[in-house]
Amino acid sequence: EVQLVESGGGLVKPGGSLRLSCAASGLTFNNVWMSWVRQAPGKGLEWVGRIKSKTDGGTTDYAAPVKGRFIISRDDSKNTLFLQMNSLKSEDTAVYYCTTARELEDWGQGTLVTVSS
Amino acid sequence: QSVLTQPPSASGTPGQRVTISCSGSRSNIGSNYVYWYQQLPGTAPKYLIYRNSQRPSGVPDRFSGSKSGTSASLAISGLRSEDEADYYCAAWDDSLSGWVFGGGTKLTVL
Numbered sequence: 001e002v003q004l005v006e007s008g009g010g011l012v013k014p015g016g017s018l019r020l021s022c023a024a025s026g027l028t029f030n031n032v033w034m035s036w037v038r039q040a041p042g043k044g045l046e047w048v049g050r051i052k053s054k055t056d057g058g059t060t061d062y063a064a065p066v067k068g069r070f071i072i073s074r075d076d077s078k079n080t081l082f083l084q085m086n087s088l089k090s091e092d093t094a095v096y097y098c099t100t101a102r103e104l105e106d107w108g109q110g111t112l113v114t115v116s117s
Numbered sequence: 118q119s120v121l122t123q124p125p126s127a128s129g130t131p132g133q134r135v136t137i138s139c140s141g142s143r144s145n146i147g148s149n150y151v152y153w154y155q156q157l158p159g160t161a162p163k164y165l166i167y168r169n170s171q172r173p174s175g176v177p178d179r180f181s182g183s184k185s186g187t188s189a190s191l192a193i194s195g196l197r198s199e200d201e202a203d204y205y206c207a208a209w210d211d212s213l214s215g216w217v218f219g220g221g222t223k224l225t226v227l
Contacts, residue, residue, distance in 0.1 A: 035216070047218065
């Protein structure tokens with residue numbers, strides 16, 4: 001059974017940075033493309049970005065609202081996905097989910113990021 | 118404003134059949150598979166329908182999906198109280214090079 005466990009969320013001031021992690025188990029992590037999806041309080045789902053497997057180039061793609069501020073990376077030796085969030089804005093406040101990326105089939109439980117002064 | 122368009126709400130009584138629509142464009146639904154997710158209150162989204170009409174193991178056959186052109190729909194037959202949830206459609210968008218979602222439909226079982 002695939003398990004994805006996010007961590008690292010919390011309260012951060014506008015303009016600050018935060019790094020989220022997603023620990024994966026039950027899958028061959030180095031073969032899997034991974035994504036981040038977020039959900040603002042009371043709102044719908046919004047795709048943040050993805051990272052391909054290293055065998056497929058390891059490249060990243062980002063949604064327009066976060067491009068240039070967020071960086072997705074992975075450590076295949078630790079089966080862990082990361083989301084480095086910089087220059088945070090109040091509109092980045094959301095629950096952040098990590099998901100498997102090809103078809104968004106497996107989801108973690110999410111971690112809440114609150115951007116507020 | 119979401120790229121895919123869903124009605125904000127839907128409702129039905131136990132045992133009824135309800136459908137939820139999802140409208141997109143050539144660059145997303147028109148060119149790629151449609152996926153549906155169920156989000157129960159306070160939980161993460163769950164993979165409900167993939168590749169337009171396929172059900173993952175464990176999803177009851179009361180749930181079905183279809184696609185035609187740039188639109189898709191999710192049908193739930195034999196409605197049950199535990200189906201009360203938010204439902205989202207999604208597809209890859211070739212123009213945006215990213216996943217796009219509908220705004221979500223809140224299903225109420227009366």
